Amino acid sequence: MSLVLVTNDDGIYSPGLTALYEKLKGLATVYVVAPDRERSAVSHSLTMHKPLRVQKVKEHIYAVNGTPTDCVAIGASKVLPEKPTLIVSGINIGANLGDDITYSGTVSAAIEGTILNIPSFAVSLVVDDSDVHYFETAAEVAAKVASYILEQSLPYDTLLNVNVPNKPVQDIAGVKFTRQGKRIYEGAIHETYSPWGEKYYWIGGGVPYWEHGEDTDINAVQNGYVSITPIHLDLTNYNALDFLKERWEPWISKNSET
């Protein structure tokens, strides 16, 4: 039977993680190794300045006082009985779309899995202001994606970033394979003051807006579709490589002569 490691960045008591765990138990042996508390926007942080504790919460469920990336690194090699066949990170409460994925602890856990050469995906529920969270919809999508990956694996060096609209499953328009969209930056730094009158800056808020694009992740979820984006770890811009080799040539030649 397949062995699945589940983690997240909202922490071990997140209802999104519970929904995912319960659903995936139907298709594999599932272990949860997740942060003991919320670790949002920690990105691909790895804790190297202190030792970490793994606490068994109950059978198959472990809490770590670290980041999602820590959980994958330690979980895959020290907690599970063997190397997992699949890593699933989520269900994140909130979208992970466009450039924002570079901040995401949820996506970074799947990046760490991919570095370890284990097929991995991240799944997020695109929650707006609504109090109602359709975790069941995202869990169903995750189970489907998991079964595809367990059957067909994934292309080399590639993870999937899955975003699910916050709707009952029957209201989902379908599934789209998408490219990562681009967020147009809008300064979102709030100025505030301490009780002693010192100025502080609070990052957040603001309404992001997005580059238009038929085939983007953002466009898919805005139209009610599940978005699945294949993400790879090779960040090289090969076109730019040609540009640089051509335009910066004089410098290289000169230095090579020295």
Add this chain to the structure above:
Amino acid sequence: MSLVLVTNDDGIYSPGLTALYEKLKGLATVYVVAPDRERSAVSHSLTMHKPLRVQKVKEHIYAVNGTPTDCVAIGASKVLPEKPTLIVSGINIGANLGDDITYSGTVSAAIEGTILNIPSFAVSLVVDDSDVHYFETAAEVAAKVASYILEQSLPYDTLLNVNVPNKPVQDIAGVKFTRQGKRIYEGAIHETYSPWGEKYYWIGGGVPYWEHGEDTDINAVQNGYVSITPIHLDLTNYNALDFLKERWEPWISKNSET
């Protein structure tokens, strides 16, 4: 005159940052906005759960109790007199090569700059066990890269990841434009015990080894060259997109009918 924002992840008192600042002052108006202490391996973390303080250390030098990404976000829009024309992150004490760049606070600061649509690069000194650090070599390379970017800008959505061998400048073999190499994972988690006998895990140590490849960043620095890798923010694996559209087709069609 150009306006340059300098940051790093080793903290505001790092000699690498000082060397970079002193060198760049020769070509532009330079501001330093950097973490008040070491923030290595924080990746692209953004602090959103608390307000941040900016403290003026002296003219043009500011310390922030946040991550390198925080420093860029706040520095570019709140500290500098106007939007900078260039962001330089470094000089990091230690290489940022291959997949390891996804953990790097140094590289992430340049990613944040690129998201803000400001030309940006990261510069790292490839330090081994030696006690001698040739920051001056890396600073000279950084000044050269900065002057190229100020003159010619950079391709869209693209930053540069620059790694400099730890050698006197006259011993540098030259400059190579490279692709991001691939680290082959080797489990590097140390088991240890607390004074009370509880088991802890400490991530780190271990000797990374690398995929061979003539044109990689790792290969360049191993052969004594400066490595310059263009990195872009679009992480989509377009080849995998075709694979998924073809192979997972039945699922899409089925869901689209509902």
